[in-house]
Amino acid sequence: MAAQKNRFLKTRLHRAISAAIFSTGLVVSAGVSSLAFAENTVQQETREQVTVAAGNLGKTLTDIAVRHRIALSFDPALTQDLKNTAVSGNFSPLELIDALLEGTGLIMTANPDGTYSLMDQSNYTMSGLAVSAEQIDDSVLTEYKGGQIESGGRLGTFGEQDSANVPFSVVSYTNRAIEDQQLESIAEVLASDATVQAGHGFGNYAEKFMVRGFALDSDAISYGGLYGILPRQIVSTNAVESVQLLKGSSAFLNGVTPGSSGVGGTINLEPKRADKDLTALTLDTTAEGQVGISTDVARRFGDKNQWGVRVNALQRDGNSAIDDENREETSISVDVDYQAEKFNVSTDVGYQKQTIDAGRSVVYSGTITEVPTAPNATTNYAPSWAGSELESVFAMVRGDYELNENWTLNAALGANKNKEYGDYGSPTVNSANGDSTLYRISVPYEYNTIASSVSLLGDLTTGQVTHQLNAAYSGFVNKTYTAYTMSDTSAGNISNTNIYNPTDIEYLSSSSGEGNMDNPNIQSKTDVKGLSFADTLGFMDDRLLVTVGLRYQEVNVDYYNYDGSFDTASNDSITSPIYGIVYKPSDKISLYANHIEALQQGGLVSKHSFYNYSNGGKVLKPYSSEQNEIGMKFEDGTLGAGIAIFEITKPEAYGESGGLYDYFGEQRNRGLELSLFGEPLTGLRINTSATWLDPKLEKTKNGTNDGNYAVGVAKYRLALGGEYDLRTVEGLTLGGKIIRSGPQYLNASNTLEVDPWTRVDLNARYESSIAQQDVTWRLNITNLMNEGYWASAVGGYLTQGNPREIKLSLSTEF
Structure with missing residues (x-):
């Protein structure tokens, strides 16, 4: 793009x-x-x-x-x-x-x-x-032939950087990739990258990711480099210009994420801009009858085209491929930018609402001694009353001012207001034959954030050494508001069902709850601030780049009871270093290495009776994670390739019912990543990657789980994708993707192993004309064989992979 x-x-x-x-x-x-x-x-x-x-x-x-x-x-x-x-x-x-x-x-x-x-x-x-x-050319990123992948992305305080020039592994999936494969969510986009494994949030419909074997929550996805601005559970792709994946620890670059996930990597989304005049219309449908319409309109104005406006709108509704599940989505975004010789400013405003009825979420493990076989891919074991309504308004203003030819001042301010309500009912499976129990919990949840960043970027030369300097502030203030009611979970009062032959359980009455369901009180306030300074020194005509830096990070969290009264607080800070080196033996090859340390928020131990932790209400101390990585990148504009070897460690917190929930040992992930993408032959585009992980638990309580594999981390993942423009049929492109995911464990003792799985996707695109109007037909089939499989055990529960879905769309530009 x-x-x-x-x-x-x-x-x-x-x-x-x-x-x-x-x-x-x-x-x-x-x-x-x-x-x-x-x-x-x-x-x-x-x-x-x-x-x-x-x-x-x-x-x-x-x-x-x-x-x-x-x-x-x-x-x-x-x-x-x-x-x-x-x-x-x-x-x-x-x-x-x-x-x-x-x-x-x-x-x-x-x-x-x-x-x-x-x-x-x-x-x-x-x-x-x-x-x-x-x-x-106002872009610093290299777009590979075929236009679906860019090398690089926004690296927090460093701004947009080409991957070849930084000691990190980062890649971006463009809007063209999103459109060509009809990708409707961030999880669908990143399914093409073997580094990323996706599942659902705890009991809800949020997209939850594992990057390099560590969790990344959906509310930790940044927008233009700012955290906490996007919708919290699911983010639509219709207004996204690129999905940028930074593999590895990123707290130095971006600061602490909301919820402090993202030790193994982060995701940043860049909004669309009015680069050219455009009027586009897309109609889409699925075999199950879900129908959508979207528009994308862009214009530039002014005597020098200095003003730009881009408006994206989407409405989609209908049954999903899961039995009896219905999803509706409304999304609108307006992006305005002004570009002058030395000053650029942009404003992005968005609204998103998603309604999920009879939504299938996750499966918890109860008294099972082995992981049950996944049900038929289309089976819906959620009751008809289960569902959620997610509504969000968000906005961001970003400005760049060129002080002189060497120094630039950047600033951004963003805010959002998320409002959710869910009736959740996920089965707990207790036997290999699928017998399960189920209870209801209803939760209103509000999530409001104000985030900001200011950075000064510049370059200077001292003797034969160049310097790329950046000093930055970044932070956010986040407030959450919640309450709950739930049905009786005592023995004999939980409703029975079966994940293979589910019963549509009637709505379960409340037996307990806390807070005001109509107007929930504040539950937490998180105030995160960070100051950083880094210098990238260039030697040998910038063929050798050495990055050194420090970041001061402060995390202050206030926790409240359900009635809004103050409960407890957590305050901590740390100064952590970053070291990185890039050596370019040629214009196409970069060798790199890095060491990053980061502070993460500890969190509050749940006081809920469902968990029954003996230290419920205690605040865990913030913890530090560390990463060491070496790698090589190849980029020539036609092909991109990379190899990375890394080790990441972080303290591991867990607990058992009736016992302590605390840090017991650490999770140490060692891994190897390979990637190859671009257009090696005219008309042939490929995107292939592979990851092997050794995710071990160390220094566990009493040494019980020492040497075991970490929960929810696949030992290997392969993603083989590509497409080809048929020469025999002008305008026709055929493609597909094969994903192979290795075994993973559902518990820390490694007695419950989830089987490996393979998924095959196909896609076709045909460019033709109707009444002299150019149109593009797109057909995508995910999970071609309609395989039933457990896609993820992230969080210690099971997320089932989606069934076969057939999507057809018709697009045109005026």
């Missing part, structure tokens, strides 16, 4: 200013007149799917100009010995020429008489101002 965006920016810039510097004396012409060009402007701006083979640049450009009647002139000396790379995508003829010129040092300029010329980029000036690639 970024490369296509840059081509639009280049084209707009060239045509706006090059008419004033028309050059004469050009030798070779494509042989068509400017009058013919003017008559065929509409033809030249019409986009179509094209594939151009690698070859002689001059001949390729001449062939395109003649075919599309473009008056293009250039000196043959400019293209002598230059080759064009293979290009495939949806382009107008002028955009195609811009794409072929990328990396050649040449640019196409528009002349006053309607013709075009090629010029050496280094000689392209106007009023004494040199127009360089850096000025035209």
Whole structure:
């Protein structure tokens, strides 16, 4: 998406200013007149799917100009010995020429008489101002051929960074990947990455992730680098430009997350921007009858196109692929930006509402001695009254001011208001035949956050050493409000069901509860502040980059009783270091290593009778996690590849009914990651990754579980994905994905092992026209074989994988 965006920016810039510097004396012409060009402007701006083979640049450009009647002139000396790379995508003829010129040092300029010329980029000036690639391209990220993956992302206080220049592993999935595969949630997007394993939250419908074998809650996903701003449980993708995955500990870069998950990695979402004028409409449906409509409208205004507005809206409703489950979603976002020479500011406002009826959530383990076989993929073992309504309003303002050519000041402020209500009923399975018990708990939950960040980024040179400096503040204040009622959980009063042959249990009356269900009182207030400073020193013409830094982190939490009265508090701080190194033996290869330490919030031990912890109400101390990592990256714009070896340790808290809940030992994950993505052959795009983990428990209480595998962590994961543009059928693309997940354990004693599983997905895309209007058909089938499997044991409970779902959509742009 970024490369296509840059081509639009280049084209707009060239045509706006090059008419004033028309050059004469050009030798070779494509042989068509400017009058013919003017008559065929509409033809030249019409986009179509094209594939151009690698070859002689001059001949390729001449062939395109003649075919599309473009008056293009250039000196043959400019293209002598230059080759064009293979290009495939949806382009107008002028955009195609811009794409072929990328990396050649040449640019196409528009002349006053309607013709075009090629010029050496280094000689392209106007009023004494040199127009360089850096000025035209406002993205620091490398987009791989095929447009579905970018190398890099927003790294907290470091801002947007290309992966090749930082001692971390980070990758971004673009909006094109989201659209082409009809990915409706963040979990669906990240299913393509073997590093990430997804499940549900405890008893609810929240997306919960495992990254490098450590939990990442959905409310710890950042938005433009700010925590706590997005909807808390499920985030729609319709207004997302990119999903950026940072693998590994990130507390130095981003600060402490809400809830303090994310030791093994974090996710950042970037909103869409009005890069070009756009009016798009998509209609979608599933085999089960769920129907959706979405629009995406973008415009730029002003004499210099300095103002941009982008509006995304989505409405979807209907039955899911799970028996009797219904989901409805409404999502609206408005993004406004202003771009000046030295000052950029953007405002993003969003609204999201999701309603889930008869929602299948998770399965708890009771008195089982082995993990039962997963039910049929479509079986819904939740009662008909189980469900949730999730509503959120969120906003963010971000500004960047260029103080001078070396220093930039960035600031961001965001806020949200989440309101949820759920009637939850998840079975507890007690035997291999599926016999289970079930109770009801109803919870209103409100979650409000204000987050902010300020950073100063700059560079300077001392002797032969360059410095990339950043000083930053980041923090958030989060308040939660809740209450609950629940049915009787005493022996003999819990309703019986079976996960293979479920009973639709009637709504269970309340026997206990706390707080005001209509107007819940405050439950907690979290105030997190962090100050950081880092310097990346460049040696040997920046082929060797050494990053050192310190972060001061403060975490203050107040806890309240259900009646709103103050209960207890937790206050702690720490100063932690970061060390990183990147060495580039060539322009395409980066070797890196890092060491990161981070402070995480400890949390309050539950006082709920369901858990019966003897120290209920106690606040656990904040804890520190550590990461060491080495790796190698390869990037050439066509292919990206990486290998990483890492070790992450964190204290492990757990407890048993009637006993203490406290830190007992630590979880130590060692792992190996491999990845390969891009477009190695014209029309063939791949995205493949693999992860092997050794997630062990150490220093456990009385040594009972020493050497056991950590709960809910798959020992290995493979994700093999790709697609191919069929040459025999113009406009048709076929693709698919195979996910293989290894065994994992449901308990710390490792007596309950969850079987490995394999899932196969297929997708197809066809670009055609209806009544001279370009349209794109998309067909996606997830879980082709309709396999019933336990996708995750994260949290010590079971999340079942979704059944086969067939999605069809029709999209067009006006």
